[in-house]
Amino acid sequence: MENLLSIFVNSALIGNILLAYFLGMCSYLSVSKNLQTSLGLGLAVTFVMTITTPVNWLVYHYLLAPGALAWARLPDTDLSFLKLVLFIATIAGMVQVVEMVIDRYSQALYNGLGVFLPLITVNCAILGASLFMVERRYDFWETAVYGFGSGLGWLLAIVAMSTVMQKLRYADVPAGLHGFGIRMIVTGLMAMAFMLFSGITL
């Protein structure tokens, strides 16, 4: 239990997938304009991550890992070179489901997210979580907590970013830094503040 809590805090705050590993930057930088949309995208990513990471764990451990196909009497097969492809396929499938659900229940959010919803498929944070899960040799429950925690960490970062950007509408940014320039600076400063947690060992 303590182990799971530690993984949760680690993935959400200490090793925040966005501000410590800088994964999932593309949609983060372009969507974070207002709270509503960011919250929507953040929740969608959290949802997709919470589901795909454990599913990918199953895929990896029962299909791809060396010796995983023992149940199919193929103990010597090592399909782990396929993990990138299969992970993305799982993620794409899950995103389709999420998209249909959002389209059905919240048209406003669907329109607000626009093209970024399908683009969750290629959100590197989600693939990153699946790959880290393999690298760090988590077991199933740890993976589930890790996926959820990473998603929440991403949500936290994008929500904070969107509110900061809203405050910065009042700002007078030099011409060359408009748009992505100032966002990168803000992201860097946020990452510096998130260093607050780095070093905590649980």
Added chain:
Amino acid sequence: MQLKSFFGSPKPEFRYELLSTAFPEPMAVALPETVTLLIPEQPGTAPCQAIKAGAKVKTGQKLSWDANGGPSIVSSVTGTIQSHTPYTGDYGKKFAAIGIATEKADQWDESFQSLTGEPTVQTLIDHFSGAPGGADFSKLTDPGKPIKTIVVYGGDTDLLVETNLFVLKSRISAVMNGVKILKSATGIDEIFAVAPSEAFQNYDGHFEANVKGVPVDYPACQPLMIYYQLFGKMLEQGQSFEDTGVFFIRAEAVGAIGQAFSQGRVPVEKILTILDKSQRKHLVSARIGTPIGGILKMLNISLNDRDRIIFGGPMTGRAVYSEQQPVQFDTDAILVQDANDIILNSDYPCINCGECIRTCPTRVPVNMLIRFLEAGEYQDGADLYDLYSCVECGLCSYVCTARIPILQYIKLAKFELARMTLAEEKND
């Protein structure tokens, strides 16, 4: 710096002027050589002959852009029209500025006298829209927006000004007569008379209207504050008082109606409070259209370079650029500021010190609102940050450490939103 209580509510406490029982008679200003009258322009039509240069006018004569009707004002002098120039007022309102060379002896136009027997709304529209105190009486006849309540307010809308209250207290019989006439002309029975409560503590006479007292602290006498205190709600976006069936009229205008119907002549003299550079008050009465330079000269107020003349009071007044500017029917006060006393503006951004929130009488989150208004996001300001709770008292600008013209931003935002609402309605 103001005194502030510990941790406490550091609200600046301002009180309206409360006249003592002895009323000084206002000093009369001599008839000037020329007066300037502002006549609302009717877009798209040519001005009628009666207001062209060279035409003769009599005192009390109705002048309007269009001979067949439309907004009109009453000439305050007898004389000859000399000039006719376009003039743009606040928020792009168009006027024709008419210069009249005056004659010493007044010749009264008698057309009003015949109408005194039976007061009608049309008479009010024709003869009182530009009378002292003024009001847009045409709002009383709009069939789409029936008026149910009339509010006569006796307090002044700014600090240091005592014009309105003076009229209410010294001409009370005229005001009562005016209320009666309003009732019979409009057929509206619900009339409120609102005045600062302490100003009326010892009044025990009968009054035709339902008398309500309001606190004497600024800004309780602003029309929007009165509206809130009487009806417990604020105006919504794009709403005016008339949209909700309420008509606001100043006690001064009601007094003018009362006086006119008993004397047969529409009053043409406006009572003003003049505040000189050392903040002494002078009550004067001047013909509408008198250039303010003449009034200041009479009071021995000398103007130097960079001094400032302000129409209205210190909180919400508007600086004017020339001493040739005429006294209008709604000019309550003229404030003269010495160049050394003028407080500077700056273009600092808001530093979020929070003074404005602490002082706001309607608890608008001004510091958040102003950020949205400065960025031009008026609709967000209205939806999220209570733009329409603002009563435009100017206290937030008074305390603003960054010296942001908050009041102007708010007025501009309301104006722009009203314009947008209007445009949308037209498109529909």
Added chain:
Amino acid sequence: MNPIQNFFDKQRKHFEPGGRLAPWEPFYEAMERVFFASPETSPQAPHCRDSLSVQRYMMLVIIMVLPCLLFGIYNAGYQSFKAAGQSADVWTMLWFGAKIVMPLVIISYIFGFGWEIIFSAVRKHPISEGVFVSAMLFPLTLPPTTPWWQAAIGISFGVVIGKEVFGGTGRNFLNPALTGRAFLYFAYPVQMSGDAVWIVVCQNGNRIVDAISSATPLAVASTVKASGTAETALTQAGYSIQTLFIGLYPDSIGASSVVLCIIGAVVLMIWGVASYRIILGDIFGVLSVGYLLNLLANDGSMPYFSMNPWYHLLIGGTAFGFAFMTTDPVSAPDTHAARWVYGYLIGALTVIIRVFNPAFPEGIMLAILFMNIFAPLLDQIAVKVKLKKRIANV
């Protein structure tokens, strides 16, 4: 006639449009405004204003920080002589301390103000007084041995990246002084980490050793052996309550004296400059989390857990940060409710980081920056809640 006025009048023509130095007009204006009011006026109501302007607002803060600076100067000198085993009178110590501290302050002002002038000149804006406060607070958070070039880099980062790229005072979202401090912390951890503080050592009034290190109260408290208690360890290391309160121990320049910080905070609160909501929230946050840790403590846990929570307010930069950093109105939330939460979370995070994060002995700096980031979010939540409660306007 007044010679200063004459001087400014003579120089004005160079800075007016078309003059030789026209791009540097903001610099001229800022200098002139130190002495005289600006001649510009505006035609807008209200025609009277409260006398509290941004200039005066910032000056009030500086006035309350000055005692901390003076004490810091004295303390730097005192610690040097003490480390060298010498004794000297107060004036000698002050003089020696000033030689250590004042260069840092002056450098901070030169660079902070220099960047402000450059950006103002480009933007054609008047100089904002906010930089005076940032450049004053920044050196006070540094150890006295900080190399001058580091101080220059730190304040430059704080002012440029923390503030000017967003448009100057009032438009930034992080506290500029702390941004610069945090930058130095991560860039030069050897000189800047909070577990050891460096003392300049002198002999006969000269700098002989550039630094010896000594453990700060924070380091002492976090490394207590399991057998002892944090309080006794602190007292044994020479940090009694009285010492901690008055502040005569080696620490960063201006942050050691709790009593001066309290005076500053109280006066600023009375003047209405500092928000009492934030400061009370801060203190409540520290105490509540401190007590919570006391409750959680058991025999096996670190003695730091069971330390009296009031000690957290005395050691480290807590008092200085709460009085002058958390109350920076620009980076704090706008709404009253959010300010309580903001303060509370800063206090809570400070204690949590101190106790749980071995990498940072001091948590307050990053806790404030962290909450600066979430201040706009707290505001939005506060507004949402308020909108829900708002009575529909029928």
